[in-house]
Amino acid sequence: MSRIVDFGLPIVPSTSRLRPLGLGDVEILGGFWGERQALNASTLIAHAQEWMEKVGWIANFDHALDGTLVEKRRGREFSDSDVYKLMEAMAWEHGRTGSAEMNERFEALTRRILPVQEPDGYLNTKFGRPGQQPRYSDFEWGHELYCFGHLIQAAVARARTFGRDAFVEMAIRAADHVCAEFGEGGRDSIPGHPEIEVALAELGRLLGDDKYIRQAALFVERRGHGRLRDIEWGRSYYQDDIPVREATVARGHAVRAMYLAAGAADVAVETGDEELFAAVKAQMDATMARRTYVTGGMGSRHTGEAFGEDFELPPDRSYSETCAGIAAMMVCQRLLLATGEPQYADLIERILYNIVATSTAEDGHGFFYANTLYRRTPGELPEKDVPSPRADSSLRAPWYDVSCCPTNVSRTLASMASMIATTGDGAVQIHQFVPAHIRAAVADESIELDMTTNYPDDGIVRITVVSAPTQGVELRLRVPAWVDGGATLAVGDTVVEVAAGYAHAPRRLRAGESLTLTLPMEAKWVHPDPRIDTVFHQVAVTKGPRVFALESHDLGADVGRAQVDVAAGLGDGVQPEVAIRLVAEGGSGWPYRAAGDAGQGEPRRTTLIPYHRWGNRGPATMRVWLPMA
Amino acid sequence: MSRIVDFGLPIVPSTSRLRPLGLGDVEILGGFWGERQALNASTLIAHAQEWMEKVGWIANFDHALDGTLVEKRRGREFSDSDVYKLMEAMAWEHGRTGSAEMNERFEALTRRILPVQEPDGYLNTKFGRPGQQPRYSDFEWGHELYCFGHLIQAAVARARTFGRDAFVEMAIRAADHVCAEFGEGGRDSIPGHPEIEVALAELGRLLGDDKYIRQAALFVERRGHGRLRDIEWGRSYYQDDIPVREATVARGHAVRAMYLAAGAADVAVETGDEELFAAVKAQMDATMARRTYVTGGMGSRHTGEAFGEDFELPPDRSYSETCAGIAAMMVCQRLLLATGEPQYADLIERILYNIVATSTAEDGHGFFYANTLYRRTPGELPEKDVPSPRADSSLRAPWYDVSCCPTNVSRTLASMASMIATTGDGAVQIHQFVPAHIRAAVADESIELDMTTNYPDDGIVRITVVSAPTQGVELRLRVPAWVDGGATLAVGDTVVEVAAGYAHAPRRLRAGESLTLTLPMEAKWVHPDPRIDTVFHQVAVTKGPRVFALESHDLGADVGRAQVDVAAGLGDGVQPEVAIRLVAEGGSGWPYRAAGDAGQGEPRRTTLIPYHRWGNRGPATMRVWLPMA
Structure with missing residues (x-):
């Protein structure tokens, strides 16, 4: 087991304005999100695993070994990816708490998947066997590269919480296969569903190997030139209508659009491609201004699960897929680290409280796939024992035929400590308000902070410096854009009014001192x-x-x-x-x-x-x- | 060639409050609709035929004979139906004008289709041959009975404008096949797309044979009990969620819902089933009050081309499929004849001016499939030489991959004289205002009327009695519900104010007299x-x-x-x-x-x-x- 660098961090840009703090640095101690992390650990992850056993998505890997897969395969063409997303959640959860049970769950699944990988690194239960469709015969809908993407993201989580184990090595072989197959001179293709881009970019960061970043860049650059077939919804559905660096706003399938933007942002940062970065940023800024619901939800159309036109934001037919919210948070986190601009942390907060928190039933046994803003008729209680065939199920269903959202929530909750605080510009930035213990280093000097708050029940956030260098620590706290006057920062008797943006503490704080941010929670x-x-x-x-x-x-x-x-x-x-x-x-x-x-x-x-x-x-x-x- | 009864009438209820007047009774003489009928005759029908030759939908019949159909078949599973709808348009057009060219077009197509019918009456280019899916293996999407429905409707048009020719006999054999296959003791199934019901009911009326009406009734009664597979959109998509006589409002796919309602109304009238009739009427009244656009358009969702919930009528995503408008007119015409209530003629008028007239480009070479009420971005000019893959094409396209609408418009324009006037209650009712010559019989006495008007450019409608029995003729004119005071009826010096509904002429009119309805066109x-x-x-x-x-x-x-x-x-x-x-x-x-x-x-x-x-x-x-x- 190799040394773990960047413990518990979903993304680690090689260069950025702000440096993220990971699961080893930030411990969430109860409160609104601590409760949800506990529910995730106690219920959501097990719920998802039980359903995936029940509907046969995990057993597909077993059947691949015993030769019965062609007749016994269950689930849609992307069902492997949900197993990987679940494993990513387990990996973060093990990283967060050290839970031996989570580790064992992860390893047990690894044992079932590992033997299915083919000698050249290919791995998919849907394609390539006699009686199945051939590999890479359906780029529009096949989702093979999408599945690889989630496999690799799970492996990054595992590597950054445990180290390079057999699962990580398997994912690296898969990534090498992708590079060999789709690199320069290889298949000049792109997948219908972006995801491989963001995964390869992070694997490149993890391994310090440009090869994977170059491959991610290739996929990004190839898109937007009509390589995929035109369909009723148009090529915008999979963002193959306009090159990424020429597009001005997100369009088409919302999850696809946001996963692509996240991957393109990573590629831009790693390759120093300022034009590409500016394009992604401008698209996201325009999307926030013209194509986002007040809940932070994205996707206005059930048809194509897609963004609408500018200002097309009907409340009743709001799709606002849970996964689209999570994908938008992924984009925001990348833009936040790169630019330090507060609107991205604002949107992360909005999505957390209004999409992620909304998606899951309070008992942890049901999920919204779509998050409508107006339910016109009393929803019907979904059946308890069969997956819902309807993404817009009127009440939270325990599982869906397409069940991408529950595992996306799980991996997000398990890793959300990574979105709380950063360092940069010689300071510590607090982006999200949760009761937490925070460890950080600024200019190689260690800092420990305690954050206490009942947020969002009230708007009082108290930061106490537990340890800091003698010159103290410079703190910056996000004042959300929803504040419209009346927010204050107090250190001792010094109280200053602060406006939306990153408020600087009035002076450096030393160990034992504390600071109180008061936001008008009205x-x-x-x-x-x-x-x-x-x-x-x-x-x-x-x-x-x-x-x-x-x-x-x-x-x-x-x-x-x-x-x-x-x-x-x-x-x-x-x-x-x-x-x-x-x-x-x-x-x-x-x-x-x-x-x-x-x-x-x-x-x-x-x-x-x-x-x-x-x-x-x-x-x-x-x-x-x-x-x- | 047998005697033609009920010349030029799409529907002839065996009992009704109002009796329709057909193409032999009502001649439209120019004006808003006369121009459109002329465009239909000169351009729309030929345009549709040329496109169906070009995209191979007609050639499918040829390939069925030369044995190359499996490899050469073009078009969706319902493409045969568009050929039949085109033939229906030709039949009405020949009936309307006696055009030898239209008759020859009809007969030429008959010659290509006739030999394809199988000995047992089955006829479909998509199913049943070696290398094709078996007959009746996909009730949800196969559209075989839908195609038979349009075949039969075309045959009814032919029979009522020409007589029983080979085409009509072919359709009767097809209908007999359907009755044998799906009758009591036969396959207990229903088609995913209603249409056979309304067609069989009318064939029963044409032939005076209850067998077809009983079969239509069987299909109506079988629906709503979950015989069709549940799908993502739910069984409401094909109205298989609730029995017809228990439903309270139209739901699911709008065209399906309206074709079904038309068929159910026919069945109810012919079988004297008052409960069923009341259910259909209540559904339509509720649909008009809560699920209809101000244009008369129906269908609020692109997803499933479906009705939304009550009051879910977004302008931008209005689907308002042209065919749904036409199907709603079919329902309205049936309810109007049965009840004499004006709201149905009001909705027919609204749909004519705002859906049927909107659908077609002014040059006759493009069509809207969906009729949005809000286009947010400038539409793109569709390609001239390829069918549009998008039903919500942003500007009128010359043809669509799914091109049900153009031929529906054509058959409606060619037969629309049948919606102008009726007789009943000892009077002649005028429902729609067009320059026209009208022949009718009341109590077996002949009446001729001339209607002159510039409607809707102005609201003045003048009816002159050309001939009438000595006691004169009683006239009733629809005063549209959009009138909010200020409408008058004048006979000589007698001017009376009239309210919305059917205004009675102040006295009987004799030959040479005339009456003027003035509607406030503001x-x-x-x-x-x-x-x-x-x-x-x-x-x-x-x-x-x-x-x-x-x-x-x-x-x-x-x-x-x-x-x-x-x-x-x-x-x-x-x-x-x-x-x-x-x-x-x-x-x-x-x-x-x-x-x-x-x-x-x-x-x-x-x-x-x-x-x-x-x-x-x-x-x-x-x-x-x-x-x-």
């Missing part, structure tokens, strides 16, 4: 850009990083009838309270008339709930955007 | 039900039966930036004029803010165009619903 009305026509003249309520929702359990009526009286204000309790009037329920005539109807009668004051909590009390209607009376 | 603001959240606080403009649209050619800017000043009024010219303010163009930041933005600067007065005219001046952005400043 409910607020949020108005959409008027070009987002499908929520025109409607408002949402946010409180800190969280978006709130009106659920029919609280309203006592179908939320589709609700109109909100903004002038009546927002109640002050733990949960915002609003004044709602109901429009008439009936309506059997032609619905286009000479005058618009308004809500009737006395307004009822109704509590909103955090969006991430909706759908946990049984079938309900729910909406985030409320028409203004 | 531009009006229309407000949506507030539950249609995606157009909340937005208005549309209508003028008579036509919906108007803002196109960027007239605005001189992207319509996405438009906000309308309703208080500034509607200009009075031929085309309505509105006052538009533009919201800021830029926007690179987070689009959810503490306050909403409003349009800036002096409003510009801008002309609207009839929605059906949009997209004829090259790439443009366009919207029907305008946010209120």
